[in-house]
Each structure stands twice: as C-alpha cells, then as structure tokens.
Amino acid sequence: MDKAGRLGMAVHQAASFSPPLMGLTASRAVFWPGCALMSLDPAILERTLAVLRREEKDMGLSACCCGQPTRYLEPERYEKRRKKLRRLLERRGVERVYTACPNCGVQLRELGGVQVISLWPVLEQRLRPEDLAPAPARSCVVHDPCPTRREKADQEAVRALLALAGAVVAEPAHCRERTICCGNYHMAHTLDPEKSAAMRRQRTAEFPAGLPVVSCCEGCLGAFRGEGLPTFHLLEMLFGPSGHRGWGNRLAFTRNLRKAVSP
DSSP, X not given: OOXXXXXXXXXXXXXXXXXXXXXXXXXXEEEEOOTTGGGSOHHHHHHHHHHHTTTOTXXXXXXXXXXXXXXXXOHHHHHHHHHHHHHHHHHTTOOEEEESSHHHHHHHHHHOSSEEEEHHHHHHHHOOGGGOOOOSOSEEEEEOOGGGTTOHHHHHHHHHHHHHTTOEEEOOSSOGGGOXXXXXXXXXXXXXXXXXHHHHHHHHXXXXXXXXXXXXXXXXXXXXXXXXXXXXXXXXXXXXXXXXXXXXXXXXXXXXXXXXXXO
16 A cells, blocks of 8 residues: 555545635536646636537536545545535536546536536537647547446547547557556555556557557546656647646636635
8 A cells, every 4th residue: 555645645635625625616517627637727628618618608617626536545534525515516506517537427426416417528519620729749549548438428529529639549459448447446556556557557558659648537647647658638639738737737727716706
C-alpha cells in the first residue's frame, strides 16, 4: 500500500469537499468536468460550455468532486460526503448533469436524484467547424477508459469528434468493449501500486511508438504521462492544447464559477 499516495489523496478529498471548492451554479442543468479535467486551462472548459449551451442555453457549471477516491480510500467518510453532495445538488435545483469524466458518470448515477448525460454524444451533435482550434496532433492512438466498455454511444462519439478534428486514429489491439485498464481503476494506483503498474505496462505495450495517446479520461492520461508518453485529452484535440496542468487551473476555474453562484 502506498502510504504517501493515500495521504495525498486524503488531502485532495478533504480539499475537494471543503466549501470553497464545492462550486455549483443554481441551474437545472450543469456541465460537470470532474477534478482531473479542471487541471486543464479554464479556457478549454469555457469553450466546451459554450457548445453545450446550444443544447441547453441556461446550462451552468460544477466545480465539485464526485467522491470516487473517498469511496475506495476512506470508505468511513464516503456516505457523509455523498450526502453533502446530494444536498448541494438539491439546493441548487440541479436536475441534469453533463459529465466529461467516465468515473464521475458512474458515481453520479449511483448517487441518484439527477439525470446523468455523457458529454460526448452531445458535443458531437452540437460542435461546429468554426469552434475547432488546430489539433495539436494529426495522428494519435485512442484509449477507451474502462467505464465506457459498454457505452457504445460514447465510443462512437469520441471517434467522430476526432475525425472532425482531422486526426488519423490508430486503435490498440484491445479497444471499445475489450479495452484494457490504465491501472487506475478503483484507485489501484494508490491501493496496490505494483499491480497498477503491471496493468499500465500491459496497456501501454499496445500503443504504437511515437503516437500521442488521446482519451476522454484525464485520469487515464495522467497514468500514461507517468510512463513518459505524450498525451492529449479529447477536448485539447478540439479546442487546443492546455498550456499546463495543475491545481492553479482548478482554483482559477472554481473562482470564476463561484462569481456566478447564487448565495
């Protein structure tokens, strides 16, 4: 067990469920990026929101965490944090949540009380050619996250969006419903680092050398970057690469969001 990793994630979760970081607009529908994606430049998420507002013009924003790390690392705190999140969603009048992170989608469906809609098929339908920035890579290999194994609509939308971006896509031997885990599933990278590393090696062995990895899961991409692989999130392929990743971006995103939050 990785004690340093557990401590770091405990701090992450405590911060994520603190009032300053639980930003949520009072809206019937909200775009929910998830913790990992909020580490990208806020401008990328703002451009995503602008496209989503063609689907629902009054769509708001969430800076909240779904609580998945707590579920597996601090189960004794999990129910309390679930209730806190559910109360906040109720107070803000949220009925529909558009998720970018596959794990957030799973967690929020289990939470109940809101309709959970995957971002990707909606983005495929609403994106216009003039929305696109030059793609940071002309060729890539696509990685399907574990939670999307049975989500054919997500798989098709991801590939359609990459085609819109003009990318030539390579498929690893195991993809779609047969995809292989990046090693992070259920916090394995913290709970069992050796097993996690073996899973990650098995996955990356299928990626063609020299091609950046593209996925709709920033958590998966973080695992691959740890192995020295170049990566781009799907939103970066559509709206341009993030200048950097980190908590500074998340704090800036949350600060901008909270200006719009009703008291």
